[in-house]
Amino acid sequence: MEKFTVHTGRAVPLRHSNVDTDQIIPAVYLKRVSRTGFEDGLFAAWRANDPEFVLNKPEYTGATVLIAGPDFGTGSSREHAVWALQDYGFKAVLASRFGDIFRGNSLKGGLLTVVLAQEVIERLWAMVEADPTAEVTVDLQEREVRAPGITEPFELDDYTRWRLMEGLDDIALTLRQTEAIDGYEQRRKSWLPVTR
Amino acid sequence: MARTMAEKVWEEHVVRRAEGEPDLLYIDLHLVHEVTSPQAFEGLRLAGRSVRRPDLTIATEDHNVPTENILGPIADKVSRTQIETLRKNAAEFGVRLFPMGDLDQGIVHVVGPQLGLTQPGMTIVCGDSHTSTHGAFGALAFGIGTSQVEHVLATQTLPMAPFKTMAVTVNGTLKPGVTAKDIILAVIAKIGTGGGQGYVIEYRGEAIRALSMEARMTICNMSIEAGARAGMIAPDDTTFDYIKGRPHAPEGAEWDAAVAHWKSLSTDDDAVFDAEVVLEADELSPFVTWGTNPGQGVPLDSTVPDPAGYDDPTERAAAEKALAYMDLRPGTPLREIGVDTVFLGSCTNGRIEDLRAAAEIIKGRKVADGVRMLVVPGSMRVKEQANAEGLGEVFTAAGAEWREAGCSMCLGMNPDQLKPGERSASTSNRNFEGRQGKGGRTHLVSPLVAAATAVRGTLSSPADL
Numbered sequence: 250m251e252k253f254t255v256h257t258g259r260a261v262p263l264r265h266s267n268v269d270t271d272q273i274i275p276a277v278y279l280k281r282v283s284r285t286g287f288e289d290g291l292f293a294a295w296r297a298n299d300p301e302f303v304l305n306k307p308e309y310t311g312a313t314v315l316i317a318g319p320d321f322g323t324g325s326s327r328e329h330a331v332w333a334l335q336d337y338g339f340k341a342v343l344a345s346r347f348g349d350i351f352r353g354n355s356l357k358g359g360l361l362t363v364v365l366a367q368e369v370i371e372r373l374w375a376m377v378e379a380d381p382t383a384e385v386t387v388d389l390q391e392r393e394v395r396a397p398g399i400t401e402p403f404e405l406d407d408y409t410r411w412r413l414m415e416g417l418d419d420i421a422l423t424l425r426q427t428e429a430i431d432g433y434e435q436r437r438k439s440w441l442p443v444t445r
Numbered sequence: 446m447a448r449t450m451a452e453k454v455w456e457e458h459v460v461r462r463a464e465g466e467p468d469l470l471y472i473d474l475h476l477v478h479e480v481t482s483p484q485a486f487e488g489l490r491l492a493g494r495s496v497r498r499p500d501l502t503i504a505t506e507d508h509n510v511p512t513e514n515i516l517g518p519i520a521d522k523v524s525r526t527q528i529e530t531l532r533k534n535a536a537e538f539g540v541r542l543f544p545m546g547d548l549d550q551g552i553v554h555v556v557g558p559q560l561g562l563t564q565p566g567m568t569i570v571c572g573d574s575h576t577s578t579h580g581a582f583g584a585l586a587f588g589i590g591t592s593q594v595e596h597v598l599a600t601q602t603l604p605m606a607p608f609k610t611m612a613v614t615v616n617g618t619l620k621p622g623v624t625a626k627d628i629i630l631a632v633i634a635k636i637g638t639g640g641g642q643g644y645v646i647e648y649r650g651e652a653i654r655a656l657s658m659e660a661r662m663t664i665c666n667m668s669i670e671a672g673a674r675a676g677m678i679a680p681d682d683t684t685f686d687y688i689k690g691r692p693h694a695p696e697g698a699e700w701d702a703a704v705a706h707w708k709s710l711s712t713d714d715d716a717v718f719d720a721e722v723v724l725e726a727d728e729l730s731p732f733v734t735w736g737t738n739p740g741q742g743v744p745l746d747s748t749v750p751d752p753a754g755y756d757d758p759t760e761r762a763a764a765e766k767a768l769a770y771m772d773l774r775p776g777t778p779l780r781e782i783g784v785d786t787v788f789l790g791s792c793t794n795g796r797i798e799d800l801r802a803a804a805e806i807i808k809g810r811k812v813a814d815g816v817r818m819l820v821v822p823g824s825m826r827v828k829e830q831a832n833a834e835g836l837g838e839v840f841t842a843a844g845a846e847w848r849e850a851g852c853s854m855c856l857g858m859n860p861d862q863l864k865p866g867e868r869s870a871s872t873s874n875r876n877f878e879g880r881q882g883k884g885g886r887t888h889l890v891s892p893l894v895a896a897a898t899a900v901r902g903t904l905s906s907p908a909d910l
Contacts (some may be wrong), residue, residue, distance in 0.1 A: 264816050265766070266759045267638055267738045271877040276856045280523040282483035282511060284532045294879050319759060320639040323672060323738075324875060325856075326574040327481065328590035346639050349674050353606075354590035381556055389485075406606070408466050419592070420492070423600045426469060430497075430602055433460040433471050440695035440703045441473055442562050444503040444541050 250359045252416035254338045255387040258313030260396075261303055262374040268317060268326035270351060276325075287329055288336035298346040308381035316373050316385075317344040322351025322362075331358045341387040343394065345370055354407050357419060361387055363394060363403045372399055389414060447713035449610045451645040451681055454585040458568045460602050469645040473567040475597045476553045477504040477540065477668065479531040480858070481572030485595035486534040497600045499539040499540050504531060506545050507552045508858045512821050512848035515545045524859065538598070551824020551850040552569045553577040554792040558662065559826050561691025565680035565707040570597055572629040576675075576791045577668040577872065581661035582688070583680035583710055585645070588669065608674050609719040611644040615652035617726040622907055624802070625660035626794060626872070628652065628724070628893035629667040630732035630742045636722060638740040641673030644720065647712060652726035655719050658687040659798040666793045667874050668733065669738035679711040731906040733779055734876045734889040736767035741876070743779070745894065745906055751775035770878055771886050772866075779904050782888070787818040787899040788881070789845075789892055791855040794872035795823030799892040800831050802837040806896035811844055813902030818845035819861060821853040845899065870898040 278290030289348040303309055315334065321344040322330060327407040331354045334342065342360065345367040355362040365373075375398055377383055389410060394401045412419070423430075448456070469646035473500075489495065509524040528545070535542035541830040545552040549560065554575055557563040565583035570576060572594040579586035593603055599797070613632055633640075646668050653661070661678045668676030685704055688694045694701045734742040735749050738892040741764070743750065752764035754773065764783060768775065773782070789795075789803050800822065811820045820840045822828040828850055831837055840847045854861040862884025863869055872895050878886040888904060897905040 264762075266763050269738065269739075269875070271856075271875065271880050275879055275883070276508075276858045279480050280521075280527050280858065282487075282527055284484045284487065294883060297738045320642075320672070323638050324574065324877060326572060326588040326590055326670075328484075328572075328592060331590070346642060348672065350588055350590060350669075351643055354592065357590065357592040418595050419604065420494070420599050423469065423596065423602055423604065426602075427600075429461045429469070430600060431472070434601075437471070437473075438703070438706065440699040441567065442564060442693040442695075443500040444474075444562065444693075445500050 250416045250418060253361055253413045254357055254390050255388045256259040256313065257384050259311065259382065260314035260373065260377045260385040261309045261312045263303055263315055263317045263379050264374060265268050266318040267320045267323060270327050270330040271324055273322065273330040274327065279327055279329050284332065285336060288331040290339045292331040311338070313338055313340045314385045314387060315339050315342045316370060316377065317342055319344060319367060321347050323348035326350045328358065331355045333358050335360050343370065343373065356413065359413060359416065361389060361413065363387060365394060365403055367403055369399070369401050378389065391401055398412065430443045447716040449712045449716045449718060450583060450647055450677055450710050451608070451636060453611055454566055454568065456464050457566065467606050470568060470605050472597050472601055472603060473501060474557065474562055474569045476501045476557055476569065476571035476576070477502060477594070478507050478553050478573065480508045480526045481591050482534065482594055483530045483546065484591050488595040489538070489598055492600045496538045496598045498541060501601060502539050502540045504535050504542040505553050505556050506543070508532060508852045508856065510545050510851040511859050512853050512861060513600050515849045521645055538876065548825050548829065551826065552792045552795060552852055554666065555796060555827065556824035558582070559691070559824060561688055561693040564688060566710050570603065572636060574669045575666050577673070578662050579665040580665040580668065580675050580677040580794055581658060582684055583677055583707065585675055585677065587675045609644045610699050611641060611646045611673070611720040611722065612718040613646050613648050613722045614650040615648065615724045615726050616650050617652055618655065619652055619726045619729065622893060623731060624893060625656055625727050625893045626873045627662040627729050627732040629664045630734065630889060631724060631729055632670045632722070633667065633739050634742040635724070636671055638670060638738050638849065639672045641668060641671035646671065646673045646676045648676060657798060658683060659796045662796065663793055667739065670874055680707045680783050713739065723826070723843055731891060731894050733904055735771065735773060735779065735877055736764065737770050737878050739874065739876060739889060741767055742889065745779050745904060749773045749775050749777045749779065768797060777789060780909070781903060783903045784816060784888070784898055785867040785894050786863060787870055788854040788873060789817060789819065789895050790821030790823065790853055790881040791822060791873035793874045795821060795827065797827050797830050799872065800827065800836050803892040803896035804836040806893060806910070807843045807845065807899065808839045810900045812899045816899055816902050818899040819848060819854055820845050821848045822826050822850050854881050856880060870895050870904060895907045
């Protein structure tokens with residue numbers, strides 16, 4: 250996983266609430282067995298059918314920070330939603346609330362999801378709509394979002410922050426605990442089912 | 446200290462606890478399907494890792510599978526590749542797989558319980574958000590992403606962030622014609638799609654206790670639509686009777702020991718939940734959704750809401766957008782909304798009881814002209830049982846299509862899809878834009894409402910027949 254410390258880039262205002270993972274990437278794109286190349290599926294229906302959709306506006310081309318409405322990433326557990334955002338070029342998503350599974354997936358995969366008050370999101374929306382060239386900085390080191398006229402702290406637990414900043418693979422970390430896992434397995438109830 | 450059921454199950458599965466780190470939890474059962482697993486197996490391969498406990502892992506083919514002509518090759522090449530990839534991975538890593546054509550094949554959340562693999566007090570995960578279904582047995586069951594699928598395959602554990610607990614209590618008795626689906630749609634409408642975020646919900650109260658296991662699964666299944674991590678119901682005699690005698694259930698002395706332990710899992714009387722929600726069962730009636738998220742639901746007796754009635758600007762905007770997508774006007778009685786398709790099936794409502802309930806309404810009647818009704822059993826065992834009971838004949842005699850098992854039109858990864866602009870009454874779990882096919886419009890309903898709607902051609906309850 251790529252390390253995340255500080256990212257600065259232009260931002261896209263996505264003024265919709267409840268953007269579920271079916272909207273982020275429709276199911277038809279989930280049939281692939283590869284891990285890359287999901288950018289074509291990102292918001293596919295809205296990009297194809299709505300010329301006014303924000304990602305279709307040239308002024309937001311190349312933006313890397315998504316500023317979304319509340320309850321972004323609800324619904325299906327598809328991690329493809331994270332991959333599609335990353336493959337398209339997004340490094341961070343800011344919103345007042347996220348779907349739990351989506352949030353977990355994003356922080357596993359190095360896409361930084363930042364929770365900010367809706368009032369701050371509104372100010373950021375207004376700012377990037379007024380000036381699409383304005384840059385937003387997401388600083389994981391300082392746990393802070395900065396933009397012209399806006400400086401807001403955000404919370405993220407120390408462990409997740411450390412893992413993201415080091416770009417660590419969770420599985421390798423857990424495999425260091427193999428002895429504890431072995432020990433737990435000795436204590437499991439004898440009636441628990443096996444699939445054989 | 447007094448604890449909730451979710452906290453007890455969690456505690457029993459802590460492999461390692463360290464200051465400033467998430468708990469490392471042991472996973473008792475890992476369910477796998479073709480869509481969210483290929484990149485996980487590939488990750489193992491690239492890192493030279495194996496599956497730690499193939500004997501706690503089981504795979505089935507469900508999301509992509511066609512529900513007709515299942516013994517021929519899948520026409521869609523990309524779907525075929527994904528299914529073949531699962532078969533290759535299962536063989537290479539020693540994971541037991543139920544492929545198309547196998548009597549045990551079906552939707553992953555129908556297969557686990559019917560085999561007796563889902564038991565109280567277990568931790569169960571799957572790369573699928575509706576894993577919450579298994580919580581109906583008093584298991585702590587949650588959906589995970591593909592990175593976590595790989596993690597569980599490699600280590601049989603997951604580092605998990607702590608959760609909060611929410612009690613949803615449903616008092617009293619349901620009126621006839623009101624079902625578990627109506628309860629959960631009403632809960633989601635009440636607390637919203639984000640209302641459960643960060644919580645494990647425990648469903649309690651007289652109305653919940655009175656439900657069958659299948660109805661309990663319907664409720665827990667849609668916990669995710671309320672934003673919750675998981676949903677649970679305390680195991681009781683209904684649970685034990687359901688499990689007993691199933692292929693993977695404990696037997697003899699082991700059964701007795703298991704039941705004694707399962708009984709100890711219930712929430713302590715003086716335990717405190719972080720949040721509480723109360724509903725009165727006798728106030729509930731058949732519920733349907735009108736919008737594009739599962740929280741946008743109202744009683745069938747009412748009308749399409751007016752966005753102007755929402756104080757919250759975000760909700761108002763969402764309602765306006767939803768009505769435009771759904772092509773509905775405020776004030777329209779829901780009973781006047783005509784549908785093109787009725788879908789009966791999915792991990793929410795594709796079990797035998799759901800089919801029985803719908804068949805009872807359909808029997809001796811006909812699906813309305815111009816309406817297509819698709820009946821898709823949740824598993825091949827469900828199909829076998831339904832045929833044995835004559836339900837398949839009831840559906841076909843009424844003019845419905847009686848298909849093979851799979852996820853089907855719940856998410857349209859196979860050929861069962863709505864066409865742009867088509868409208869469905871669907872017993873599935875998501876009414877998102879395009880969920881059942883590009884441009885398709887979905888109304889979520891119970892199996893009873895689905896059956897009555899198929900007969901009348903407009904959203905209806907059995908009382909309308």
